[in-house]
Amino acid sequence: MKKVMTGHKAVAEAMRQIEPDVVAVYPITPQSEIAEYYAQYVADGIVHTELVPVESEHSAMSACVGAAAAGARVMTATASQGLALMIEILYIAASMRLPIVMALANRALSGPINIHCDHSDAYLARDSGAVQIFAESAQEAYDYMIMAQKLAEHKEVRLPVIVNLDGFTLTHSAQVVEPLEDAQVKEFVGEYEPIYPLLDVDNPSTWGPFAMPDYYFELKRAQQAAMEAVPEVFLSVQEEYAKLSGRPYKGLFEPYKLEDAERVLVVMGSTAGTAKVAVDELRAKGEKVGLLKVWLWRPFPREEIASALEGAKVVAVLDRAFSFGNMGALYLDITSALMHRERRPIVVNYIYGLGGRDTSTEQLIQVLQEIKDAQPGEGLRYLGLRE
Amino acid sequence: MPSIKVLAKREEERVRFTGGHSLCAGCAEPMIVRTVLNAIEEPVVVANATGCLEVATTRYPTTVWNVPWIHSAFENAAATIAGVEAAYKALRKIGKMEKRIRFVAFAGDGGTYDIGLQSLSGALERGHDFLYVVLNNEAYMNTGVQRSSATPRWASATTSPVGKAIPGKPQDRKDLTEIAAAHHVAYVAQASVSHLIDLANKVERAMKYEGPKVINVLSTCPLGWRVPWDKSVEIAKLAVETCYWPLYEVEQGRYRITYKPRKKLPIEEWLKPQGRFRHLFKSEKGKELIAELQTAVDRHWEELLMKERCTQEG
Numbered sequence: 243m244k245k246v247m248t249g250h251k252a253v254a255e256a257m258r259q260i261e262p263d264v265v266a267v268y269p270i271t272p273q274s275e276i277a278e279y280y281a282q283y284v285a286d287g288i289v290h291t292e293l294v295p296v297e298s299e300h301s302a303m304s305a306c307v308g309a310a311a312a313g314a315r316v317m318t319a320t321a322s323q324g325l326a327l328m329i330e331i332l333y334i335a336a337s338m339r340l341p342i343v344m345a346l347a348n349r350a351l352s353g354p355i356n357i358h359c360d361h362s363d364a365y366l367a368r369d370s371g372a373v374q375i376f377a378e379s380a381q382e383a384y385d386y387m388i389m390a391q392k393l394a395e396h397k398e399v400r401l402p403v404i405v406n407l408d409g410f411t412l413t414h415s416a417q418v419v420e421p422l423e424d425a426q427v428k429e430f431v432g433e434y435e436p437i438y439p440l441l442d443v444d445n446p447s448t449w450g451p452f453a454m455p456d457y458y459f460e461l462k463r464a465q466q467a468a469m470e471a472v473p474e475v476f477l478s479v480q481e482e483y484a485k486l487s488g489r490p491y492k493g494l495f496e497p498y499k500l501e502d503a504e505r506v507l508v509v510m511g512s513t514a515g516t517a518k519v520a521v522d523e524l525r526a527k528g529e530k531v532g533l534l535k536v537w538l539w540r541p542f543p544r545e546e547i548a549s550a551l552e553g554a555k556v557v558a559v560l561d562r563a564f565s566f567g568n569m570g571a572l573y574l575d576i577t578s579a580l581m582h583r584e585r586r587p588i589v590v591n592y593i594y595g596l597g598g599r600d601t602s603t604e605q606l607i608q609v610l611q612e613i614k615d616a617q618p619g620e621g622l623r624y625l626g627l628r629e
Numbered sequence: 630m631p632s633i634k635v636l637a638k639r640e641e642e643r644v645r646f647t648g649g650h651s652l653c654a655g656c657a658e659p660m661i662v663r664t665v666l667n668a669i670e671e672p673v674v675v676a677n678a679t680g681c682l683e684v685a686t687t688r689y690p691t692t693v694w695n696v697p698w699i700h701s702a703f704e705n706a707a708a709t710i711a712g713v714e715a716a717y718k719a720l721r722k723i724g725k726m727e728k729r730i731r732f733v734a735f736a737g738d739g740g741t742y743d744i745g746l747q748s749l750s751g752a753l754e755r756g757h758d759f760l761y762v763v764l765n766n767e768a769y770m771n772t773g774v775q776r777s778s779a780t781p782r783w784a785s786a787t788t789s790p791v792g793k794a795i796p797g798k799p800q801d802r803k804d805l806t807e808i809a810a811a812h813h814v815a816y817v818a819q820a821s822v823s824h825l826i827d828l829a830n831k832v833e834r835a836m837k838y839e840g841p842k843v844i845n846v847l848s849t850c851p852l853g854w855r856v857p858w859d860k861s862v863e864i865a866k867l868a869v870e871t872c873y874w875p876l877y878e879v880e881q882g883r884y885r886i887t888y889k890p891r892k893k894l895p896i897e898e899w900l901k902p903q904g905r906f907r908h909l910f911k912s913e914k915g916k917e918l919i920a921e922l923q924t925a926v927d928r929h930w931e932e933l934l935m936k937e938r939c940t941q942e943g
Contacts, residue, residue, distance in 0.1 A: 264716050290721060297750065305708050450687075450700035
């Protein structure tokens with residue numbers, strides 16, 4: 243049944259339906275309502291979850307690590323500075339192959355302090371070893387929270403999974419969301435089967451040992467293998483979920499009017515919605531434009547994205563965060579994926595939307611038009627910036 | 630209370646902490662860890678902060694731990710064990726966990742007094758059912774004897790060295806035991822490697838309670854304190870006999886000193902055998918500083934006696 247709800251509520255509902263054993267969470271704008279909704283479910287006794295109302299995000303991720311290693315199904319949520327405080331332990335969670343699912347209500351990193359959306363927090367976790375998925379809408383945030391659980395726990399994967407949803411734009415705006423039935427979600431995620439749980443006291447295991455130069459490298463290589471296993475599992479989870487929900491999840495990214503497109507936008511998150519309108523308006527005028535919306539950002543689907551973009555003339559990659567001192571991180575992902583292709587579009591890079599700066603349909607139409615004259619090897623362009 | 634016989638029998642029967650680790654000769658930590666684990670009857674899960682104990686016992690692919698054990702980072706042993714305990718509670722609620730399991734965290738003074746204080750305070754306030762054991766060797770020994778907030782005043786450490794202008798660490802140590810007690814948890818105690826039966830008794834009393842428990846154990850580091858490796862128990866005993874490190878407990882708010890020296894020894898007896906205080910014995914100024922340390926020890930001891938009088942019944 244379709245309902246009107248905020249992104250917060252959609253994420254919290256997905257969490258309630260999954261009903262993890264442990265939720266360790268610390269409130270931060272714009273994530274707080276997720277923690278508040280979940281605390282209410284616990285207070286009302288409608289979930290068996292142990293809520294660990296920690297004193298910091300560092301402890302949130304630490305408690306998640308302890309609980310996940312113990313053998314529990316574990317979730318959390320954070321944003322911005324909260325992720326920054328967690329980051330030390332997020333790396334450890336990934337190295338321990340712990341399937342912790344986290345909603346990240348994307349918010350600009352300080353400083354200056356700012357509570358609004360950009361992707362600098364997600365970029366901070368880029369190399370952490372966590373899988374990262376971007377949602378365009380509250381519906382996608384809901385759906386991917388459920389799919390993330392299954393992806394994270396797959397025995398070939400067993401990694402933390404971050405579901406990114408744009409702060410305020412998605413977390414606080416009311417949208418139409420069609421949730422599944424509780425029983426459908428329970429059946430989809432299934433019983434969690436932990437590996438070497440700490441609570442199996444008859445078969446004691448040592449978690450988080452000390453590795454010297456003689457072993458560290460091989461252990462990290464094994465972690466990379468887990469990341470490499472993600473795309474295939476992601477696709478199979480999507481397929482199963484698409485059947486269940488009737489929603490068209492198919493692919494590591496969403497192509498929008500891409501097949502014959504000469505000029506293409508690449509974006510992550512809620513801006514994809516605006517970009518679709520921009521594409522539609524120009525298509526109505528007969529212009530061959532399209533959009534590639536990234537769903538799975540880490541691991542980065544290099545070959546699939548390169549194949550989807552190689553036929554275009556010009557690609558505009560929109561990065562919603564700086565990678566200071568270089569081009570944007572998404573631009574680097576895409577250009578490096580394309581570099582060994584025979585056919586290579588010109589790729590330009592826009593930095594946009596920092597600290598919650600709004601991006602309009604008109605601006606994206608302008609991007610799609612002005613990139614006609616783009617030259618190879620340009621430096622950064624800025625969208626919506628007062629120079 | 631567990632007798633030596635009981636402890637020895639448990640050590641033989643179940644060997645929770647095996648040999649083969651690479652802790653230094655004379656290090657107090659294995660004695661403390663074995664005593665704590667043997668004093669607990671039920672199965673345990675252990676969380677360990679980064680530090681000597683962790684690096685010396687789990688060099689991949691080996692482990693000395695014959696109980697489930699987890700290390701995550703330096704400052705989060707309390708939050709980590711809190712997560713393990715929360716998982717246990719949740720799984721019990723849905724009938725996936727039958728056994729009674731107890732939870733123990735081991736962390737050094739650096740991982741507790743300094744970088745892990747917030748994590749510990751949070752876990753104490755939330756009331757998780759666990760025992761937190763501080764292996765207090767009064768500095769960052771694992772990384773080369775840097776000062777911590779447990780390092781005693783005027784001790785020499787590599788980041789508070791003795792110099793021409795400053796004779797060692799100028800600040801007083803923090804009173805972690807009292808900070809833990811201020812959380813009004815069921816059981817908080819101070820113990821020492823020199824009094825292992827006292828430690829075992831404290832662990833057993835602590836484990837009667839559901840909820841957080843903290844035991845701060847003085848743990849000799851021969852390397853950092855600059856004492857002979859075969860004197861680590863003897864030296865720790867002098868800390869107790871001088872009342873520099875009183876053995877006491879706060880059980881449900883009631884203070885009890887578990888060992889009162891018949892004759893309190895002067896602080897010099899504790900300071901003198903240790904290389905880290907040697908400079909204090911080489912100058913007139915040093916003598917003054919020792920006298921100040923004596924005054925501080927006396928004041929704290931009197932305070933403790935008063936707390937005991939005020940909180941005991943009858």
